[in-house]
Amino acid sequence: MTQYLEFEKPLAEIEGKAEELRAMARDNPEMDIEKEAAALDKKASDLLTSLYADLTPWRKCLVARHPQRPHCKDYIEALFTEYTPLAGDRNFADDHAVMGGIARLNDTPVMVIGHEKGNDTKSRIERNFGMARPEGYRKAIRLMDLADRFGLPVITIVDTPGAYPGKGAEERGQSEAIARSTEKCLSLGVPLISVVIGEGGSGGAVAFATANRLAMLEHSIYSVISPEGCASILWKDAEKMREAAEALRLTSKDLTELGVCDTVISEPKGGAHRDIPAAIEAVGDTIAKLLTELEGKSPDELRADRRRKYLDLGSKGLAA
Template sequence: MVYLDFEKPLADIEAKAEELRAMARKGEGAVDVEKEAAALDAKAQQMLGELYASLTPWRKTLVARHADRPHCSDYVQALFTEFTPLAGDRAFGDDHAVMAGLARFNEMPCMVIGHEKGNDTKSRIHHNFGMARPEGYRKAIRLMDMAHRFGLPVITLVDTPGAYPGKGAEERGQSEAIARCTMKCLEIGVPLVSVIIGEGGSGGAVAFATANRIAMLEHSIYSVISPEGCASILWKDAEKMRDAAEALRLTAQDLKKLDVIDRIIPEPIGGAQRDPAAAIAAVGVEIGAMLAELSGMKPADLIRDRREKFRAMGAHALAA
């Protein structure tokens, strides 16, 4: 288990419990070590619940970025069958930061598209840490067109710190690709549902999450910019990221109040990284529920529903 900074007291307790159990396995110690270890387990569970019941926005940011949280590939493997990856944008190349293809969800044919960060150093480099390049967004556009043509619902899984800001990406039209991908989300006449499973960063996330229904895992984040980036711009000091996280309203709870998202998916105590199987199962249930809400709607109604949803964001009534 990789512990975050604010989990250090918890790490000490769990390490002590494991140390006692190791002693028991070796036959060392005259005391009832298993009883002591069980008491430490209970204390750790209580502390875990207290820590995660009152996470600050910055701590939620750290949890959303936790290396052990399940990634797109984990969800695809667990929730979808007959997944057939599709590659390339038919213009430049393939982008390994975007995982996409045909699949079945609960036996229903669909198109699944998501950001993949990778699970270790080698795979993270291969997937560019989930930061898509223009060809990734153009691949998504191509596959959304295919889904529209064959009447397949589109499911997107968002987990990116943002689109890749490198020189090559900018030269190949990064902003244009993101804008066209967002526009394509608004044009397709099939159900489009999105889940933010970790980070939802900037336009790189919006390009996949301009959906009929949007859900967020309880400790995920969704924001126009990272707290560090915001702090660097507003205060010229990246160390003010905690203040920026508060101001950005990037938590699932804040975004639900603002009607930016539709659902919050509860995570296991301690976050999705503590029990990936339970978190993945919960996401599967919510995807099924969101698709059920959209079932039977005509293409024109799906497009209208999506556009009205986003046009209503930020609207407010003027005082008489």
């Protein structure tokens, strides 16, 4: 059953009426409602196109956080074969907000690492809503080290509101772990492809996304802070999140203009959650294409490519 966002209420009414008609027809087979239901379907389709034609940054945030949006686990299960999960940081614990392991993408051995938010109450609590602790970033560093040693391309799937800010995480060196993970991304001698599939929040995302190529799903977001957090700091009012979302330039379009995002992946009409297989297929095709672009580059060339990308960051927007 589709969950509707606040700006989709008119759409919910139309689709609800179409479903009511069809339910009545199921109970009364002699009723002929197909013409009326088809008209409502057409009206709903046109409205969906209109709603998503020019989403505001805040509405993009709502779509990026949609609870039915496919998550890291969904992409790994659909795109990768022979996935062998690897757990733990060999120091403290295994962080379930971060999943990763060796797999094959189109028969190419790779290391895949990502944030996992969970898809119901139990799994969201287990995964800490995708907010990694230090041991999660240290697990990622361990897996990237392993990939570097065996020449495996690294694919990271980013979907987090940010790193977990709890007391225990700070005591175990949260900021140091994030910095080390970012440093490890920069030093890898293998291709590193990162895809933001939902939220790319703060340093928790940067620690996975300091890549040779960064792709973003069309309605995903990537920013230094959440709009609510930004509004609380700048205006002392979290309700000004709409203004903050505008100011942060967190959409895939903005970030492409700034040179942060290299590729925008189109989503099905109405967002990835409305056609999950199509969204996952588009992400898989993009990852394969970006890996082909980096094929044959030496470790030094890959490091230089990454270094050049981040030294030039933001220059497009400043020049404009």
